[in-house]
Amino acid sequence: MKNRINNKNKKRSKTSLIIKVSLLLVASLLICASAYGVYITKQAEHAANSAHEELEGRDVSTLREEKVEPVHDNVSILFVGVDDSENRGQGSDNSRSDALILATLNNKTKTIKMLSIPRDSYVFIPKVGYEDKITHAHAYGGTLATIDTVEKLLNVPIDYYVRMNFNAFIDVVDALGGIEAEVPYKLHEKDEFDRNSINLQPGLQHLNGSQALALARTRKQDSDIERGKRQQEILTAIINKVASVSSITKYDDVIRALGDNMKTNMTFTEMKSFLSYLTQGKPRIDTLTLDGVDDMSTGVYYYQLNQQSVDEVSEILNNHLDANKTSSSLTNNDHDKVNAAGDEEAVNRNAQ
Numbered sequence: 162m163k164n165r166i167n168n169k170n171k172k173r174s175k176t177s178l179i180i181k182v183s184l185l186l187v188a189s190l191l192i193c194a195s196a197y198g199v200y201i202t203k204q205a206e207h208a209a210n211s212a213h214e215e216l217e218g219r220d221v222s223t224l225r226e227e228k229v230e231p232v233h234d235n236v237s238i239l240f241v242g243v244d245d246s247e248n249r250g251q252g253s254d255n256s257r258s259d260a261l262i263l264a265t266l267n268n269k270t271k272t273i274k275m276l277s278i279p280r281d282s283y284v285f286i287p288k289v290g291y292e293d294k295i296t297h298a299h300a301y302g303g304t305l306a307t308i309d310t311v312e313k314l315l316n317v318p319i320d321y322y323v324r325m326n327f328n329a330f331i332d333v334v335d336a337l338g339g340i341e342a343e344v345p346y347k348l349h350e351k352d353e354f355d356r357n358s359i360n361l362q363p364g365l366q367h368l369n370g371s372q373a374l375a376l377a378r379t380r381k382q383d384s385d386i387e388r389g390k391r392q393q394e395i396l397t398a399i400i401n402k403v404a405s406v407s408s409i410t411k412y413d414d415v416i417r418a419l420g421d422n423m424k425t426n427m428t429f430t431e432m433k434s435f436l437s438y439l440t441q442g443k444p445r446i447d448t449l450t451l452d453g454v455d456d457m458s459t460g461v462y463y464y465q466l467n468q469q470s471v472d473e474v475s476e477i478l479n480n481h482l483d484a485n486k487t488s489s490s491l492t493n494n495d496h497d498k499v500n501a502a503g504d505e506e507a508v509n510r511n512a513q
Contacts (some may be wrong), residue, residue, distance in 0.1 A: 206429045208416045209429035213429075214426065240263075242325055245327070257300050258296050261364060262277050274442065274449060278314075288301045288306035308322060327374055332418030344364060348375065352375060376418065407436060449474055451474060
């Protein structure tokens with residue numbers, strides 16, 4: 162009888178020990194996770210503060226009645242990719258924009274609409290007062306001139322911008338462990354150092370930073386429109402990778418990768434507001450394009466945009482932003498159509 166009691170006590174003692182060790186292990190993991198979270202937050206805050214810059218004379222878009230707050234408002238972000246490479250005679254002051262992507266984010270539906278603007282689009286540039294390729298706007302007046310040009314073209318308010326050079330792009334993709342992207346054809350392209358070292362086969366490929374950049378930039382075998390579509394797909398792939406659970410431990414490297422290679426008018430608090438778009442998994446991203454035709458009538462290549470396409474895209478983006486009160490180009494009838502479309506989109510989204 163004594164032996165049975167002793168055996169029971171031993172079993173209880175052993176079970177109790179296992180429970181205690183398990184609780185201690187869980188507690189340790191939680192403490193480590195919390196410490197890591199605090200560390201990452203501090204790192205992100207430092208990087209955000211370093212990247213933050215306000216554009217002189219522009220506190221809020223002229224197409225807005227007041228400054229938006231991403232925690233509850235729909236907002237827009239202009240992504241400006243520039244080539245700062247000294248190998249091509251570029252510098253931060255006179256570099257052209259190599260990629261322009263405008264994204265609108267709807268806070269209610271947690272959806273994103275993304276428009277790639279062809280770099281050779283022939284548009285009016287307010288900074289210089291005449292029409293030229295939109296890629297030249299950055300060389301004429303930096304980020305502010307680029308924002309003014311895009312707003313003039315689309316009549317869509319631009320609330321935030323993210324200006325990133327190629328080094329940041331490459332490092333972010335590498336920090337995430339690469340991305341999955343569709344390569345449309347056999348590709349032989351230069352890398353960021355102008356070496357002919359990028360060789361890709363057609364199909365879905367796992368790409369590192371240099372390969373992703375080469376795919377985003379090439380247009381030898383197709384057009385500026387297809388190039389824009391690839392840039393949208395690559396940006397979508399990056400967003401989806403960031404949203405995946407497997408990337409949580411890589412955030413530190415991503416933050417470091419941005420470093421001094423990114424500038425934005427977003428504060429750290431505003432940046433954190435956008436996390437809500439990722440907490441429910443991969444956000445729905447719809448891509449848009451601008452129709453147009455190739456034009457060599459002047460002896461210089463331009464992409465002449467179709468005005469009807471520009472107007473349609475403008476309406477879609479303003480609808481997604483629900484920015485009709487500040488979109489002066491839309492008639493009252495247009496406003497009714499846009500609001501009706503917005504209500505339908507929200508219903509469809511909630512039904513999914």
